[in-house]
Amino acid sequence: MPDPTATLRLVDESLFVAGYEPLTLRGAECGRCGTTTFPSQDGCPRCGAQEMTDAALPRTGVLWSFTVQGFEPKPPYRGREPFTPYGVGYVDLGPVIVEARLTENDPARLHVGDTMELTLVPAFDDADGPVSTFAFAPAGDPA
Amino acid sequence: MKVAIVGIGLHPFGRTPGVSGRAQGAHAARAALADAGVEWSDVQFAFGGSHSAGDADSLVSDLGLTGAPFINVANGCGTGGSALIAARSAILSGEHDLGLVVGFDKHPPGAFNTDPAALGLGDWYGTTGLMLTTQFFAMKIQRYMHLHGITDDTLAAVAAKAFRNGALNPDAWRREPHSAQTIAASKMISHPLTQYMFCSPGEGAVALVVTRADHAHRYTETPIVIEAAEFRSRRFGSFEVFSPWLSPETAAGPTVEAARAAFDAAGVAPTDIDLAQIQDTESGAEIMHMAETGLCKDGEQEGLIRAGATEIGGMLPINTDGGCLANGEPIGASGLRQVYENVLQLRGDAGPRQVPGRPRAAFTHVYGAPGISACTVLTR
Numbered sequence: 029m030p031d032p033t034a035t036l037r038l039v040d041e042s043l044f045v046a047g048y049e050p051l052t053l054r055g056a057e058c059g060r061c062g063t064t065t066f067p068s069q070d071g072c073p074r075c076g077a078q079e080m081t082d083a084a085l086p087r088t089g090v091l092w093s094f095t096v097q098g099f100e101p102k103p104p105y106r107g108r109e110p111f112t113p114y115g116v117g118y119v120d121l122g123p124v125i126v127e128a129r130l131t132e133n134d135p136a137r138l139h140v141g142d143t144m145e146l147t148l149v150p151a152f153d154d155a156d157g158p159v160s161t162f163a164f165a166p167a168g169d170p171a
Numbered sequence: 172m173k174v175a176i177v178g179i180g181l182h183p184f185g186r187t188p189g190v191s192g193r194a195q196g197a198h199a200a201r202a203a204l205a206d207a208g209v210e211w212s213d214v215q216f217a218f219g220g221s222h223s224a225g226d227a228d229s230l231v232s233d234l235g236l237t238g239a240p241f242i243n244v245a246n247g248c249g250t251g252g253s254a255l256i257a258a259r260s261a262i263l264s265g266e267h268d269l270g271l272v273v274g275f276d277k278h279p280p281g282a283f284n285t286d287p288a289a290l291g292l293g294d295w296y297g298t299t300g301l302m303l304t305t306q307f308f309a310m311k312i313q314r315y316m317h318l319h320g321i322t323d324d325t326l327a328a329v330a331a332k333a334f335r336n337g338a339l340n341p342d343a344w345r346r347e348p349h350s351a352q353t354i355a356a357s358k359m360i361s362h363p364l365t366q367y368m369f370c371s372p373g374e375g376a377v378a379l380v381v382t383r384a385d386h387a388h389r390y391t392e393t394p395i396v397i398e399a400a401e402f403r404s405r406r407f408g409s410f411e412v413f414s415p416w417l418s419p420e421t422a423a424g425p426t427v428e429a430a431r432a433a434f435d436a437a438g439v440a441p442t443d444i445d446l447a448q449i450q451d452t453e454s455g456a457e458i459m460h461m462a463e464t465g466l467c468k469d470g471e472q473e474g475l476i477r478a479g480a481t482e483i484g485g486m487l488p489i490n491t492d493g494g495c496l497a498n499g500e501p502i503g504a505s506g507l508r509q510v511y512e513n514v515l516q517l518r519g520d521a522g523p524r525q526v527p528g529r530p531r532a533a534f535t536h537v538y539g540a541p542g543i544s545a546c547t548v549l550t551r
Binding site for chain 2: 039040043066067073095097104105118120124126127152161
């Protein structure tokens with residue numbers, strides 16, 4: 029079986045903790061007040077301290093809210109052809125609630141409070157093939 | 172001292188091919204000056220703004236080169252409110268007695284597209300399809316419905332009211348009533364919100380002439396007093412548009428603080444308000460903003476709307492001119508449209524959409540990116 033990570037190309041490497049397996053989102057935690065941000069940033073938006081350190085975010089959480097993008101957005105969106113509606117949600121990971129693509133695009137199969145797991149989805153294709161971004165899948169869905 | 176609105180002017184909202192946003196602004200300004208019975212040369216200062224139709228201060232080329240200070244305001248959806256607040260302060264400070272406030276815009280069809288970098292976000296946020304205001308509104312109402320028992324039927328009912336009121340307003344863009352069933356069955360844009368539940372970027376212009384309240388009777392028999400005009404930005408923990416992450420530590424949004432500040436400054440309670448214009452960029456926003464402004468409690472909207480309380484003849488008429496849903500959203504003009512409508516209603520000049528019972532106190536509210544709100548309380 030081919031190793032899917034061998035050719036994996038990410039939309040922005042800085043969103044992920046380098047070298048972690050399985051793939052993990054990279055946030056930042058404030059050394060003064062404990063606030064966690066995603067993506068990582070230099071200053072704390074809560075207390076203003078510049079004591080942020082990288083944080084590996086939990087890979088599972090609870091669906092906080094969701095929608096389904098029903099029309100093809102204008103640029104800067106770069107989608108795959110043909111356009112397929114895609115789920116978007118906020119997932120509560122504990123220290124931080126992260127906005128993400130969802131693998132599910134049927135609103136009837138999404139509920140606030142559902143357990144969700146981190147995964148990847150192809151976001152768009154460039155000259156070298158698909159480029160992936162982070163997403164959350166309902167827990168227990170086949171990958 | 173207080174400040175009063177003594178002249179109002181408006182260019183019809185919607186699409187006006189061949190007429191620039193600036194020209195619509197000049198049209199509204201001239202109409203407001205005529206309504207107050209003054210000449211542009213009488214006006215001592217102006218504040219104005221437009222998001223994408225040119226610099227407001229360039230209107231002096233059309234109105235006349237009088238040397239008066241004309242200051243541009245750029246505050247997104249808060250542009251009109253900010254211009255009004257600035258003009259009011261200029262009069263309260265004693266610096267000037269008579270001024271003009273103007274807002275206009277002309278946007279191309281379709282949803283706004285925003286550059287992530289302009290807001291400090293990575294390119295990935297746009298390329299992967301998260302940079303859409305429509306998603307924010309959908310996710311905010313989705314969670315609110317879950318927490319407070321608001322139904323899909325109520326989302327459709329809000330939009331149906333907007334189009335019903337728009338049909339009574341000759342200056343509105345959308346003047347055709349639609350049933351709640353038609354609205355619910357229209358194309359799903361961002362679940363749970365359908366196409367007819369969203370407003371569209373559009374065109375239009377509004378201008379106001381303001382003066383010291385003790386001078387107001389020189390210009391009109393029906394001055395409308397600006398009892399309060401307040402603006403707030405977000406605090407840590409509020410849920411705002413274009414947020415890649417939220418804090419589990421939640422805070423009320425800027426609407427809550429701006430509305431409370433406006434009611435406090437006016438010495439008026441939300442229960443004293445006879446009608447309100449509140450930001451309804453989509454029907455869920457009207458529902459949530461009813462509670463955020465303090466006009467009702469969370470969850471009460473379902474019963475209030477079902478009972479007709481927010482209709483023109485109800486106990487709390489909301490968005491009597493059709494709101495953003497029927498008028499579209501020309502960013503620079505939209506907040507001032509709300510003030511224009513409240514002035515008309517308080518004067519008793521709103522024609523077929525006049526709120527009965529001679530209203531005395533009226534409220535306006537706008538909300539916009541990146542987490543701002545401006546509110547006013549007007550009385551006669």
